[in-house]
Amino acid sequence: MVTSLSRRSQLNTEVGRLERMLEIRAVEESIQTLYNDGHVRGSTHLANGQEAVSVGIASVLRPTDVVTCTYRGHAAALALGVTPEGVLGEICGRVIGCSGGIGGSMHLMDASVGLMPTFAIVGAGLPVAAGVALAAKLKNNDSVALTIFGDGSTNIGAFHETLNMASIFKLPVIFVIENNLYGEYTRINLSTPISDLADRADSYAMRKEIVDGQDVDAVINAIASAVDFARAGNGPSLIEAKTYRYSGHSRSDPATYRTPGELDEWKKRDPLDIAANKLISKGTLSEIELEKMKSDIADRVSEAIKTVLASDGPELSTLMQHVSAKG
């Protein structure tokens, strides 16, 4: 049986990591159709273009480590192991969704692989991750916490308060900025006076690294160094992954504010192509095998959508469940 945990172990190979990135792309690209067909409510925030960051992170962490992530969390959830049925089921509000249909696109979770319910308030996941790390430190185990957030979060108070506190407490937490150049609808240069956000670590005497977020191997190396550093008791790191969001901020955003040609330039460095070309040039994978892989994934995602659409919504009784310990 496929579980989130078994899917996590598939990231142990280069081929497995490429497959997962392709799967994330296929899932993200299926959502507009699901919306058009009336299966998706509210908003969605896609991460196509940023697949290498999520998969790189998930390839390094142990399932016992804990991740807090923003509402742009489909990619992180899939990377950490949640099934396409779990993610798409949640986005469609079905009982087979990873949060039972109670959370929606912005609130994906799976405790078996360390994914806390994703956070729909900018910056909110950072203090919680620091607390997870504090608990690991107090319990004297070597788990780490990792928090994924966008460039927009680096201007919110929670970011600065948490980096400062994590640094003085030497907490085993890794702060990962997915710098996709836009905070909601606003380009970074209009909201932020520096271009390398990792430099904000300097104010907090924190270890920092800038990494090419389009290259999953580079992400793995950067995350692995930070995780080793944290597990050894040396404290937090701030990692800035330079990446790009192919879609607008949310479904209602056509992203007309982009510089003409910018999207095409970034697509020349597509994380899926970079990973696939490496494997092809090494001889690990043939073009034919890659095409087969893509079509298999398309089939699997189509199957997942069928399963999701055949699934019921949550029962009325679940509305009042888990409100508090008593019910």
Added chain:
Amino acid sequence: MTVMRTRQAVIQALSDEMESDPTVFLMGEDIGSGGPFKATEGLIEKFGDTRVIDTPISEMAFLGAGVGAAAMGMRPVVEMMFVEFIGVALDQLTTQGAFFRYLSRGAYEVPLTIRAAAGAGMGFGCQHSQILDQWFRGNAGISLVIPSTPQSMYGLLRSAIRSNDPVVILEHKGLYGERGDVITGEAGIIPIGQARTVTEGSDVTIVAIGSTVLTAKDALESQSEWSAEIIDLQTLIPWDKSAVMKSVAKTGRLVVIEESSYSGGWGAEICSEVVSKLWGQLKTPPHRITSPDAPIPYAQELEKRYLPSSEYVVSQISELLKTGKCPAAWWEGAK
């Protein structure tokens, strides 16, 4: 049974829970040195700086860290010093911690206690004197307790720490110095959600919490025209409906005394519930005695007037009993 001040009851409760459960730890500003109210005094010496953690002045960071640590099976007790300081961190409690259980379908619990000094009467001005219970009411997933005696401070704080959900405990600054008998140990623990009958009486039920329990007692003792059943709610969320209904069914009259301002006050919910459930059994309309809709003034005479005093409570209740109608509040002038 030991006589102690309310602030000592805080220390005793924290110490007892820390001794009985190694996952309990304290976090907050200046708690190692005891803080402005000396309510954590001596604990760092006893438990060390890994269990009594002084934080930077970063309420969002350390309240949120409390949420995260709690979700990992620890039992953090986070001190906010003054309740207003929660304002800069409210998201972490009301939007994050309160909903973790719900969003995770029970996979993550948040056994977090938030202690905060609250309340007027000490001359701290409008930004350090509020109760602010309204910030937590109507927010699913949170409990709110407000002790009124050293015993209830001890018993409710221990329950709060043992709760598997976030509990806010508002510690009235004016009560820290009050003395009283305290039963410590398991026998002294008071369940969340349970009211206490302070006095038995037949003319009117007075529902109070925190400082207004003392106001109600003073009012009752200062006159001999009427008797009152004083109910100390102890917990505001969830409040003890059955205790209130039982008493009002007996007396036929309800008066609520709130320290907070009139509009949006918790007493409105109590009155509404009583009217809904006991319509036809009420001898007079339910009446609320509150502070006015204004920020809390600093000057002593004004602050004293701002709060419902025992004299004011006596005059209000006496008029209610005499006329059968709700008297106007003092700030409304003659009607």
